[in-house]
Amino acid sequence: RKKWKGSPAIPPEYDLRKDVRKIIAEIDKAGIKTIGKIDPQAFNWPISRKESLEVLNYFAENLLQHFGDYQDALHTEQRFLFHSRVSFAMNSKMISPKEVIDRVLEEYRKEKAEIDISQVEGFVRQILGWREFMRGVYWREMPEYKSKNALDNQNKLPDFYWTGDTKMNCLSHAINQSLEEAYAHHIQRLMITGNYALLTQTHPDEVDAWYLGVYIDAIEWVEITNTRGMSQFADGGIVATKPYVSSANYINKMGNYCSGCTYDHKKKTGGNACPFNSLYWNFLDAKKESFNDNPRMGMMLNLLSKKGEEEMEEIRDRARQIIENPDQF
Ligand SMILES: Cc1cc2nc3c(=O)[nH]c(=O)nc-3n(C[C@H](O)[C@H](O)[C@H](O)COP(=O)(O)OP(=O)(O)OC[C@H]3O[C@@H](n4cnc5c(N)ncnc54)[C@H](O)[C@@H]3O)c2cc1C
Ligand code: SF4
16 A cells, blocks of 8 residues: 555546536535535536446546555545445445446456456455445344444534535545535544544534545445445444554655644654644544453553553643644634
């Protein structure tokens, strides 16, 4: 998994822009409450089977070649990178997951000299592995799954999730993009917005409401398993073997958000210290009892135990300020 540093060149997003003013007018007339921003003259999502197949073909022919390498990359100027953007077409059943996989395998067989099998494996795994797994978890675990809160998180989701108005560059990019495009790629959802919500110990109901409202591909069976399970660890480990939390270190490693940020990604405490850092250690400290029996958390808890009480007090204090006043950061 690589950081994207300007090359290889990313082909432009497939252009399906269409005028949807008539539909927007109908939605407005019906008094339906909406969030986010839309350019009603340039709606760029497939709305038919024909368009869905075009998006899939474009991915197979132009983006698949680098998908695996850059699927975890984060970049201020590139919202879609080499991602396929086929989730909405699949979730709304305009195309089937089998069709998507078959088309990708067909392209691979045709272009073996150009497309390495690792790129194809990285893609097929997301659909045949994660997507199908989430479907199974949903049908096995619902309706109890919907109220799981294994870590007993109780905080409110910061208001800036609904406005994008925050000084934290990574969150500002991921949230504004979500409000404008109804799309963020997996690592933005997991390691930026999801990570921050978990580190600030936000109630999973609030996190679910946001994810379900904001993304074009948000259908409950695949949204809730990702949000409550994979991202918030609210199911206590049914979906993931450990919580996906990180400090600024990972965010800086995978992208360029930190270089244009108000905050210093290397600092844990002090006025300009990156909020993710104190929140990360504070989260581990606050929830350590829940992870005592989890071997995958051993290394993190071991590092935590080496921190002195004075340092931990400063970290807890900084984290408390952030959690109590999220919209000031
Ligand atoms: C907190 C959180 C919430 C999410 N909510 C949704 C949601 O509401 N609907 C949704 O379809 N996906 C969701 N995902 C999974 C994933 O982020 C999206 O499927 C993906 O970003 C869609 O963009 P893409 O089509 O360009 O995907 P690509 O990166 O091109 O991946 C290809 C396909 O793989 C499948 N896929 C990849 N990861 C997952 C996964 N973890 N679970 C299920 N399918 C996966 C998707 O169908 C996707 O279209 C969520 C992930 C997280 C961490
Ligand atoms: S310094 Fe912290 S808040 Fe700023 S972009 Fe990096 S991780 Fe995000």
